[in-house]
Amino acid sequence: MAGKKYHLAFTPELVNEPITFTLAREHDVVVNILRAEVTEHGGTLIMDIAGDDAKIDAAVAFLRSKGIDVRGLERTVVRDLDRCTDCSMCVSVCPVKAYRLDRGTWEVQLDRHRCIACGLCVDACPAAALRMDDVGPRA
Ligand code: SF4
Numbered sequence: 538m539a540g541k542k543y544h545l546a547f548t549p550e551l552v553n554e555p556i557t558f559t560l561a562r563e564h565d566v567v568v569n570i571l572r573a574e575v576t577e578h579g580g581t582l583i584m585d586i587a588g589d590d591a592k593i594d595a596a597v598a599f600l601r602s603k604g605i606d607v608r609g610l611e612r613t614v615v616r617d618l619d620r621c622t623d624c625s626m627c628v629s630v631c632p633v634k635a636y637r638l639d640r641g642t643w644e645v646q647l648d649r650h651r652c653i654a655c656g657l658c659v660d661a662c663p664a665a666a667l668r669m670d671d672v673g674p675r676a
Pocket residue numbers: 616620621622623624625626627628645661662663664665666667
């Protein structure tokens with residue numbers, strides 16, 4: 538089930554809160570953590586929340602009620618297959634493994650649902666086959 542991606546920033550007091558457990562149990566959504574960073578100043582998460590739109594909205598409202606800064610990720614990567622040479626540079630740089638090299642066909646495959654719009658692959662692609670694009674407004 539494809540969901541919506543969000544960037545969460547929270548204070549040190551919230552680092553040990555069971556946020557994903559609470560979201561799943563009380564809001565009936567499926568949460569997938571794509572990236573997590575925690576420092577003494579707090580933490581950030583990139584998460585995919587899947588479920589009914591109303592339930593996702595309620596889950597986001599819950600997060601905000603806890604004092605978490607929640608922002609929707611509105612952009613994703615787009616590949617021009619006519620330009621792509623399957624060189625695999627994007628496979629190497631992507632921090633969330635959105636690309637995969639098929640060892641049977643030696644073609645690079647992209648799962649856009651994993652993309653967190655960091656832009657690293659766009660800068661790394663020697664064929665200029667990648668660009669970022671809007672995927673629509675998010676809450
Ligand atoms: S870096 Fe560019 S050319 Fe190379 S596989 Fe990725 S999209 Fe294709």
